[in-house]
Amino acid sequence: MGIAQPQYIFGIDGGGTGCRVAICDASGKRIGEASGGPANYSTDSIGTIANVQAAVSRLAAAHSISPDDLAKSTARVGLAGILTDADATAMADALPFKRSIVSDDRETSLAGALGDANGILAAIGTGTFVAARSAETTRFFGGWGLHLSDQASGAWLGRKALRRTVLAHDGLASHSDLTQALLERTKDLTGMVAFAKDATPADYGSLARSVIQAAASGDANGLHIVKEGAAYLNACLNAVTLEGEDVICLTGGIGPHYEPYLETVFRDRVRPALGTALDGALRLAQQAFNKMEKAP
Numbered sequence: 001m002g003i004a005q006p007q008y009i010f011g012i013d014g015g016g017t018g019c020r021v022a023i024c025d026a027s028g029k030r031i032g033e034a035s036g037g038p039a040n041y042s043t044d045s046i047g048t049i050a051n052v053q054a055a056v057s058r059l060a061a062a063h064s065i066s067p068d069d070l071a072k073s074t075a076r077v078g079l080a081g082i083l084t085d086a087d088a089t090a091m092a093d094a095l096p097f098k099r100s101i102v103s104d105d106r107e108t109s110l111a112g113a114l115g116d117a118n119g120i121l122a123a124i125g126t127g128t129f130v131a132a133r134s135a136e137t138t139r140f141f142g143g144w145g146l147h148l149s150d151q152a153s154g155a156w157l158g159r160k161a162l163r164r165t166v167l168a169h170d171g172l173a174s175h176s177d178l179t180q181a182l183l184e185r186t187k188d189l190t191g192m193v194a195f196a197k198d199a200t201p202a203d204y205g206s207l208a209r210s211v212i213q214a215a216a217s218g219d220a221n222g223l224h225i226v227k228e229g230a231a232y233l234n235a236c237l238n239a240v241t242l243e244g245e246d247v248i249c250l251t252g253g254i255g256p257h258y259e260p261y262l263e264t265v266f267r268d269r270v271r272p273a274l275g276t277a278l279d280g281a282l283r284l285a286q287q288a289f290n291k292m293e294k295a296p
Helices: 045-062 085-093 105-114 154-169 177-185 189-198 201-205 208-216 220-238 255-261 277-294
Strands: 008-014 019-025 030-036 074-079 099-103 119-124 128-133 138-142 247-251
Touching: 008 045, 008 105, 008 277, 019 045, 019 277, 030 045, 045 074, 045 085, 074 085, 074 105, 074 277, 085 099, 099 105, 099 277, 105 119, 105 128, 105 247, 105 277, 119 220, 119 255, 128 220, 154 177, 154 189, 154 201, 154 208, 154 220, 177 189, 177 208, 177 220, 208 220, 220 255, 247 255
Parallel strands: 008 074, 074 099, 119 247
Antiparallel strands: 008 019, 019 030, 119 128, 128 138
């Protein structure tokens, strides 16, 4: 009788701020995690592939998992910026696993936050998307990147704050502590223009915390921006029919900060997420592995 070979299951989550990889064995026991650099595929496909590959390699090395064992493994990958089947195929082909199921991060985030339950997830970090699951269907809002969507996101907040600063500089809005601080941060408007010229979503997102803190302290410009982001989220929530025990989860580094700005009927349904997008990726990877094992 031959010696049973180890079988591993990987979950991978990535976005504009960074990527994370987790591994469990065939029984579902979680073994370890690793993190890496930004992994938004539409922003930087080459960098995304390199950062995810590096994180997988570090995790494998830390747990003495050989290339042969990786080649027998199953992975579920959810990355921001996977927009087409071609994107998913290219990403899967760059990974060392026997089977890699790749999508954007909406499905994995939803699986992590809600498990099998119905409700709404507003995942708001560097980017934004809203997902609503009912017994009949799953509906998504946003997730198309900063150029066309990502309203309420960290990147959107940062860019909005710079635009508000320009309006104040031109006398079309009143300055506040927030806009003055941003102007000082870049030294002058010329410096701000230079920053924006090459700014990535992550660069804009680095300003988001200042906007949130300004809004919480009553800064007029901070409130103006955050309330505009909240209006988008409320519009998404109003477009969905919530029933019974349906919950709303606000996740990501920015998401929970919007709770005070939601309509009361929605605030009453806000609950902590069951898990993260990485948890969701592992959950879906385990399901794919089990299905494959049961196949004739």
